[in-house]
Amino acid sequence: MIRVAALYRFARFDDPAALRARLATLCATEGIKGTLLLAQEGINGTIAGAPEGIERVVAELRALPGCAELDVKWSRAATMPFLRMKVRVKREIVTMGVPDLDPLTEAGDYVAPAAWNALIARPGTLLIDTRNDYEVRVGSFAGAVDPATTSFRDFPAWVEAHRDEIAGAERVAMFCTGGIRCEKATALLKAEGIGEVHHLKGGILAYLEEVPATESRWQGECFVFDERVAVGHGLSAGSHSLCRACRMPVSATDRASPLYREGIACPACYAKRDDTQRAGYAERQRQVALAERRGTTHVGAQPSVAAAD
Numbered sequence: 315m316i317r318v319a320a321l322y323r324f325a326r327f328d329d330p331a332a333l334r335a336r337l338a339t340l341c342a343t344e345g346i347k348g349t350l351l352l353a354q355e356g357i358n359g360t361i362a363g364a365p366e367g368i369e370r371v372v373a374e375l376r377a378l379p380g381c382a383e384l385d386v387k388w389s390r391a392a393t394m395p396f397l398r399m400k401v402r403v404k405r406e407i408v409t410m411g412v413p414d415l416d417p418l419t420e421a422g423d424y425v426a427p428a429a430w431n432a433l434i435a436r437p438g439t440l441l442i443d444t445r446n447d448y449e450v451r452v453g454s455f456a457g458a459v460d461p462a463t464t465s466f467r468d469f470p471a472w473v474e475a476h477r478d479e480i481a482g483a484e485r486v487a488m489f490c491t492g493g494i495r496c497e498k499a500t501a502l503l504k505a506e507g508i509g510e511v512h513h514l515k516g517g518i519l520a521y522l523e524e525v526p527a528t529e530s531r532w533q534g535e536c537f538v539f540d541e542r543v544a545v546g547h548g549l550s551a552g553s554h555s556l557c558r559a560c561r562m563p564v565s566a567t568d569r570a571s572p573l574y575r576e577g578i579a580c581p582a583c584y585a586k587r588d589d590t591q592r593a594g595y596a597e598r599q600r601q602v603a604l605a606e607r608r609g610t611t612h613v614g615a616q617p618s619v620a621a622a623d
Contacts, residue, residue, distance in 0.1 A: 316392070316393065316394050316395070317388065317389075317390055318388070318395065319372055320360045320386070320387040320539075321375065322357065323358075324355055325356040326379065326380055327357075330354060333352055334352055334402070334403050338399065340370075341399045344364075344368070346399055347398055347399045350400070352404070352407070355407055356417075357378070360539070385516065387520075389542070389549070409466060410469060415501055420504045422488075422510075425514055425515060430487075433512060434487050434531065438485060440487070441455060442458065442461065444488050444495045445491060447464055451563075452535050455489065473502060486503060488500055491518055493514065522548065527547040527548070537554070543555055544563060553565065553566055555569070558598070560583035562580065
């Protein structure tokens with residue numbers, strides 16, 4: 315059984331490039347695969363491997379400056395979900411594109427999943443989903459504002475366009491999948507002079523894991539950036555799959571559409587692809603099917619595992 319760790323921490327890394335080689339060597343030694351992103355603002359990524367190896371790598375990450383409380387979401391996979399190990403140095407560990415923003419010192423207040431329902435039920439609370447439009451379509455909290463962004467880079471422009479609405483709320487509560495985007499989003503609002511700003515500690519995944527379904531205010535499923543595609547309460551497997559043409563989540567209704575062809579097209583991308591592209595996807599899908607019959611995995615069948623964007 316493979317153990318998977320999705321992790322992040324805003325911390326102060328003066329020389330992330332120096333960490334890159336060290337962590338790449340460690341991951342290679344332990345047989346770990348996945349992606350780690352390093353920047354001066356901290357670390358973000360998802361890695362997988364044998365339980366003992368992944369524990370050693372996470373322990374090493376927690377020994378980095380400011381990372382003792384590294385936020386880690388654990389899950390398991392029957393087979394290795396990554397093809398290789400990548401350790402990259404970036405300008406930001408989750409890209410917002412706002413210079414001089416410091417989530418380490420400027421972020422809003424954490425709210426534990428057990429206290430989240432009470433917060434968002436309070437009159438005067440503006441609840442904002444900081445994820446992208448395709449994620450929100452899979453599920454969200456009842457009553458949450460959807461910024462309808464296609465990338466986290468679009469979020470600052472949305473905040474600017476809705477400044478009066480945000481400033482007029484008594485308090486703002488924000489959430490995302492695992493906590494990293496909403497934490498950075500609270501830093502943006504604090505830098506813009508918004509006083510009372512909160513974010514869900516551990517994100518939606520922590521909420522779905524800890525809050526009973528009978529008490530939950532969550533509606534639908536939660537899109538995740540790994541082979542599960544979406545999860546429900548208790549982090550149980552969801553009903554969504556992934557379109558291998560456009561990498562968007564596909565619901566049961568989408569799969570029933572005449573525009574859906576497994577591995578080739580879905581309702582979201584059918585009109586955006588031409589016949590030549592679909593022919594290429596069809597050939598890839600044929601190769602995937604042949605590999606399955608041989609008992610191997612074709613590279614085209616690998617899930618879309620990525621950092622939140």
